[in-house]
Amino acid sequence: MASLSLKHIFKVYDGGVKAVNDFCMDIEDKEFIVFVGPSGCGKSTTLRMIAGLEEITAGELRIDNEIVNDFEPKDRNIAMVFQNYALYPHMSVYENMAFSLRTIRMPNDQIHEKVMEAASILGITEYLERKPKALSGGQRQRVALGRAIVRQPKVFLLDEPLSNLDAKLRAAMRAEISRLHEKLGTTFIYVTHDQVEAMTMGSRIVVMKDGYVQQIDTPINLYKYPDNMFVAGFIGTPQMNFFDGTVVKNGEDVRFSLDCGTNIDMKYIQADKIPVNYMDGAHKIVFGIRPDAVRVYNSTNYDDGSWAPAKAVVSVVEVLGGETLIYANLNLETPDAQSGAIIIRADSDTQVRRGDIIDIEISRKKFHVFDKATEKSIRRRIPKENVIRASVAGGVLAFADQHFTLPSAIRCADSADVEISMPIQALTLGEGGGKAKVQWTEDIDGKTLYFLRVGELTLFSLEAGEARFAIGDEIAFDIDFTQMSAEALGVTPLCLTNTLDGIFTKEKNPAGKQYDFFMNIGDAKLVPTDGICEKVFACKGNKIFHTPLEYVIEAKKLSVVPHAEGAKNALTGKVVTLLDYGRESYAVIDVGGQTLTAAYRGNVGDTVDVLVPVEAMTIKDKTIDIIIV
Ligand code: ADP
Numbered sequence: 001m002a003s004l005s006l007k008h009i010f011k012v013y014d015g016g017v018k019a020v021n022d023f024c025m026d027i028e029d030k031e032f033i034v035f036v037g038p039s040g041c042g043k044s045t046t047l048r049m050i051a052g053l054e055e056i057t058a059g060e061l062r063i064d065n066e067i068v069n070d071f072e073p074k075d076r077n078i079a080m081v082f083q084n085y086a087l088y089p090h091m092s093v094y095e096n097m098a099f100s101l102r103t104i105r106m107p108n109d110q111i112h113e114k115v116m117e118a119a120s121i122l123g124i125t126e127y128l129e130r131k132p133k134a135l136s137g138g139q140r141q142r143v144a145l146g147r148a149i150v151r152q153p154k155v156f157l158l159d160e161p162l163s164n165l166d167a168k169l170r171a172a173m174r175a176e177i178s179r180l181h182e183k184l185g186t187t188f189i190y191v192t193h194d195q196v197e198a199m200t201m202g203s204r205i206v207v208m209k210d211g212y213v214q215q216i217d218t219p220i221n222l223y224k225y226p227d228n229m230f231v232a233g234f235i236g237t238p239q240m241n242f243f244d245g246t247v248v249k250n251g252e253d254v255r256f257s258l259d260c261g262t263n264i265d266m267k268y269i270q271a272d273k274i275p276v277n278y279m280d281g282a283h284k285i286v287f288g289i290r291p292d293a294v295r296v297y298n299s300t301n302y303d304d305g306s307w308a309p310a311k312a313v314v315s316v317v318e319v320l321g322g323e324t325l326i327y328a329n330l331n332l333e334t335p336d337a338q339s340g341a342i343i344i345r346a347d348s349d350t351q352v353r354r355g356d357i358i359d360i361e362i363s364r365k366k367f368h369v370f371d372k373a374t375e376k377s378i379r380r381r382i383p384k385e386n387v388i389r390a391s392v393a394g395g396v397l398a399f400a401d402q403h404f405t406l407p408s409a410i411r412c413a414d415s416a417d418v419e420i421s422m423p424i425q426a427l428t429l430g431e432g433g434g435k436a437k438v439q440w441t442e443d444i445d446g447k448t449l450y451f452l453r454v455g456e457l458t459l460f461s462l463e464a465g466e467a468r469f470a471i472g473d474e475i476a477f478d479i480d481f482t483q484m485s486a487e488a489l490g491v492t493p494l495c496l497t498n499t500l501d502g503i504f505t506k507e508k509n510p511a512g513k514q515y516d517f518f519m520n521i522g523d524a525k526l527v528p529t530d531g532i533c534e535k536v537f538a539c540k541g542n543k544i545f546h547t548p549l550e551y552v553i554e555a556k557k558l559s560v561v562p563h564a565e566g567a568k569n570a571l572t573g574k575v576v577t578l579l580d581y582g583r584e585s586y587a588v589i590d591v592g593g594q595t596l597t598a599a600y601r602g603n604v605g606d607t608v609d610v611l612v613p614v615e616a617m618t619i620k621d622k623t624i625d626i627i628i629v
Contacts, residue, residue, distance in 0.1 A: 002064050002077070002154035002187050003029045004050070008627040009059035011045050019045040021211045022627065023059070032181050032188045034202035036195055037234070041208040043191045047157050050189065051080050058539045058626045063154065069538060076155075079148035083160040085140045087132040087147075093119075094128040097146045111150075118149040121183060122176075138169045145180065156181075158190040162197065174200055195235055199223070207231050225381040229370050232288055232377075238325060238343045241294070243287045244372060247271075249279035251456065256287050260331040260340030264308045266364045269439070272451065272458035273379045274369055275387040277419055284372035291325070291345040293366035296352065297359035307361035312342055314356045324350050332357060382449055386459045387421045392489065400455025402434045407481050409579035409586075412489035420486040422479065422493075424460040427452075429469065432478025441467045452477065482581050494579065494586060496555040498596040501622075504528075504536060504544045519614060521551055522592025526569045526614050532629055536619065539628045549628075550620040557616045558598040560587065563607040570609035571596070578604055 004027040011020040020042040027033055035043040048054035050061065052073035061069055068076055087096050094115055101111045119125045122142040132140055141161055148156060158177070162170045178201050181188050192198055198205045199219045207214040207222065207230075215227045219235075226232035232240045245258035254271045256264040264287070271279075278285060295301065297309065312328035313335040324346045331340030344360060352358055369379040390399035393414045397404045406412070429450065439458065440451035448467045452459045452475075461477070469475050482494040502521040509516050517533055518525040528536070536544050563572055573591035578600075587600035589610060598610055619629040 003027060004155065004187065004189075005060070005062040005065075006046075006050075007060040007062075009046070009049065009061065010057045010626040011042070011049060011054065012057045012624060012626065016624075018624075019211050020049070023213055025206065025213075025216060027187060027189070029187055030185055032178070032190065032201060032203045034198040034205045035189065035191045035208060036193065036198035036202075036205055037208035037214075039193055040210075042211040043193075043208055044159055046208075047080075047159055047189060047191050050155070051078055051157050052076050053080075058621070058628050060535070077153050078155045078157055079151050079153035080157040080159065081141075081144050081148050081161050083163050085132070085144040085164075087140060087143055089132055092129050092131060093124065093135070093143050093146075096132065096143055097150050100147065100151055114150040114152075115146075118146040121149065121180065122146050137165045138173055141165065141173060142176075145177070149180075149184065154187065156184075156186055156188045158188065160192055161190075163192075163194075170197075177201065196237065199235065205235075207234060221381075224366075225377075226368065227377050227380070229286065229288070229375040232368060232370070236290060238291050238345070240288045240290050240368065241342045242370075243289075243330070244339060245285060245287055246281050246283065247274065247279050247285055247369070248281040249276060254279060256285075257281070258287060258330065258340075260329075260337060261333075262310050262330040262340070264310065264362055264364075264367075266308060267305075268456075269458065270306070270364045271369075271379070273383050273460075275378060275383065275385060275421070276389070276457065277387045277421070278369075278371075278378055285378065286370040286372050286375075288368035288370060289342075289362055290366065291343040293363040294342065294344045295361050296326070296344065296346050296350050297361055301361065303361070306364045308364050310360050310362055312340075312344075312358055312360050314352050314354055314358060317352055317354065319348065322348055324348050326350070326352060326358075328358070328360075382444060382447075382462060383424055383460045385421045385423050386427060387419060388457065388459070390418055390420050390486075391416050392418060392486075400457055402454060404433055404479055407581045409494075409581050410481055410484070410491055412486065412491055415489060418486055418488050420484055420491075422484045424462050426480040426483035427459060427461040428478045428480060429461050429463065429475055430477075432476050434477040434479070436475055436477050438469050438471050438473045438475060440471060441469075443467070482584065482586075494581070495597060498553050498555060498558075498598075500551045500553075500591070500594050500596060502549050502551050504547070504549060504619075506545065519551060519617075519619075521571060522594060524571045524592065526571075526612055529615050532614065532617075532619070535629045540621070544628075548622040550622050552618040552620060553596075553612060553616060555586070555597045555599065557613055558596070559611045560589070560598050560600040560602075560608050561611060563609050567609045567611070569612050569614055571612060572607070572609050575600065575602060575604050575606045575608060578602070 006023050006025045009023040012018050037043055049056050056069050097115045098111050124142050162173050204218055206216045209230050215231045222235045243258040245256055247256045252268050254266050254268050312330050313332050314328045316327040318325040326344040326346055328342050329335040329340040330342055331337045371378050388399050390397055395406050397406055436452035436454045439453040442449040448463050450461045485493050500521050505518045505520050506515040517528055519528050571591040573589040575587045576590050577588040579586040585601045586597050588595050588597055620627050
C-alpha cells in the first residue's frame with residue numbers, strides 16, 4: 001500500500017537527451033496507473049526512475065510522503081516485472097519465486113507459505129517444480145508476477161509485461177492482472193505502448209509523447225475530453241476522424257465549413273464552448289468526430305436536433321459480426337481524397353456497399369474542435385477563456401448591454417470594436433455591475449461550470465463546490481481586470497509570476513570551517529533553507545556555483561514593507577509604477593535592474609523591502625531549462 005508523488009521530475013541522459021520533462025503527478029494508494037505512448041516517449045525512463053534503476057536528474061519523488069530520490073532500489077519496497085520475465089533458467093518455478101525471500105534470510109516455513117499463496121493466486125501451483133523453459137509465455141509471465149507478489153511490495157511496476165505474448169493470451173492476461181490488482185489492493189504502475197491495454201486496465205492513464213505528459217485522466221475522460229489531437233488520435237479505435245476547416249457564427253447559428261466541401265450546421269448553444277474568436281471563418285480549425293459519433297441515416301432514427309446531416313461515398317465495408325465499419329469519404333467527387341476520409345461504426349445489419357452514396361448524420365454533441373496550428377482542443381470540457389467583442393469609450397468597457405468602468409491600471413485608447421479575453425476564473429458571480437442569466441450548469445469533478453447568457457453570447461465561470469445558482473436565475477457578475485487582455489489595445493494581464501535572474505554562491509563562514517550559501521539576486525543575498533541546499537546539491541553538485549539560474553516566485557507570496565536596514569531575505573528596491581485595479585493595487589518594483597510585481601498601496605518612488613519566503617521559490621537551471629527546486 002503506497003501513495004506516490006512525482007514533482008517536476010526531469011531526466012536528462014548523458015549526451016543531453018531530455019527523456020522526461022517536468023513530470024508531475026500524485027498517485028493515490030491502490031490506483032492502477034498506466035503510462036502509455038509511442039516508443040521513445042519516456043515511459044520506461046519514468047518507471048525506472050521510480051524503481052531507482054535510473055537516477056533522477058531533477059525533481060522530487062516521494063513514496064508514502066518520504067523523499068526517496070537517493071534510496072537504493074532495494075530500499076524502496078517496490079517490485080518490478082519486466083517484459084522478458086528475467087527468470088533464472090536453472091531454478092525451478094518455486095525457487096525463482098523463493099529467491100528474493102532467501103536473500104533476506106526469511107525462515108523456510110514462511111517462504112513456503114508465501115510462495116504457495118502466490119502460486120495459488122496465480123494458478124501455477126502445479127508447475128512449481130518445473131524449470132522456466134518448460135513453461136509457456138503466459139505461465140512464465142505468471143511466475144514473474146509471483147516473484148514480485150511474494151515480496152509484498154508497496155508498489156508494483158510493470159514494464160510492458162505482456163508484449164511477448166500472442167494477442168489471445170494478452171487479452172486473458174490483461175484481465176488476470178486487473179484481477180490481481182484488485183486482490184492485492186496495491187498500487188500498480190504499468191507501462192505499455194498499447195492504448196487498448198491502457199484503456200482496459202488503468203484507473204488513470206498518463207499519455208506521453210516526446211518526453212512530455214500530454215494528459216492524465218481516467219480512460220473515459222481521455223476518450224471523451226482529449227486535450228489535444230495527439231491524445232484524441234492515440235486513444236480509441238478506430239481512430240477519431242479529423243477534418244480541416246473553418247467555423248462561422250451568424251447570430252444564433254454556427255456553420256463548420258470543412259475543406260472537403262461538407263458543411264455541418266448547428267445552433268450556437270451546441271458549440272458555445274468554442275471561443276467566439278475562432279468563429280470568424282478565417283481561423284484554421286480541425287473538426288474531430290469519432291466513428292461512433294456518426295450514424296447512417298435511417299427514417300426511424302430518433303433525433304432531438306443533435307444530429308447534423310451529411311453525405312458520404314462508401315469505399316470499404318468491414319463486417320465484423322457485432323458491428324460494421326464503413327470506410328467512406330465526405331468528398332463525393334474525389335472519394336479517395338484524404339481530406340474527406342471518414343470511418344463510421346455502424347450496426348451489423350447496416351446494408352451498404354462500395355460505391356454507394358449514403359446519407360449520414362454527425363453528432364452535434366460529441367464533436368471535437370482543435371486549433372489547426374497548436375493542435376490543442378478549443379472545445380474543452382472546461383473552456384479556458386471568455387472571448388468577447390467589446391467597445392471602449394472614455395474608460396468604460398461595453399459589450400452586450402453591459403458597462404464596466406475600467407480601473408486606472410488599465411489605460412487604453414477608445415475603440416469601437418475590440419476583442420478582449422480573460423480566463424474563465426476572472427468572471428466572478430454574485431456581485432458586480434454585470435447581469436447574466438444562468439443558462440446551464442455542469443458539475444465537473446466537484447467544481448461547477450456555469451454557462452451564462454449575456455446578450456447573444458455564452459460566457460463561462462468556474463467555481464469550486466456545488467452550484468450556488470440555478471438554471472434560469474438572473475445573477476450579477478464582475479470581472480477581475482488583472483486577468484484581462486486586449487491585444488489590439490496593448491492591454492495584457494498583470495503578470496503575477498515574477499522571474500528573476502540570479503546565481504547560487506558560497507562564502508566561508510567567518511566563525512568556522514563551514515560555508516554559508518546564498519541565493520543571489522543582483523546585490524541581494526537571500527539565505528536558502530537546508531532543504532533547498534539539499535535539493536540544489538543533489539541535482540547539480542558543485543556545478544550549481546557556475547549555473548545561471550532563474551528564481552521564480554508568485555506575487556501573492558511576497559510582502560512589501562518600508563525599507564529597513566538589515567531586513568532578512570529582502571530585496572530592496574524602488575517603486576516604478578503603481579497599478580490600481582480598484583479592490584487590489586500592485587506595484588512594479590525595480591530591484592537592482594530587474595523588476596518584479598507585488599501587491600502594494602503607496603507611491604511611485606517609495607523605497608521598499610520585498611520580503612521573499614525563499615521556501616516558496618522555484619529555482620530553474622537556465623542552461624537546460626529544468627526545475628531544480
Ligand atoms: P519508452 O519507454 O517510452 O519507449 P524510453 O523511456 O525508453 O521510452 O526512452 C525515452 C528516450 O530516452 C528515448 O529517446 C531514448 O532513446 C532515450 N534513452 C533511453 N535510455 C537511454 C540511455 N540509457 N541513454 C541515453 N538515452 C536513452
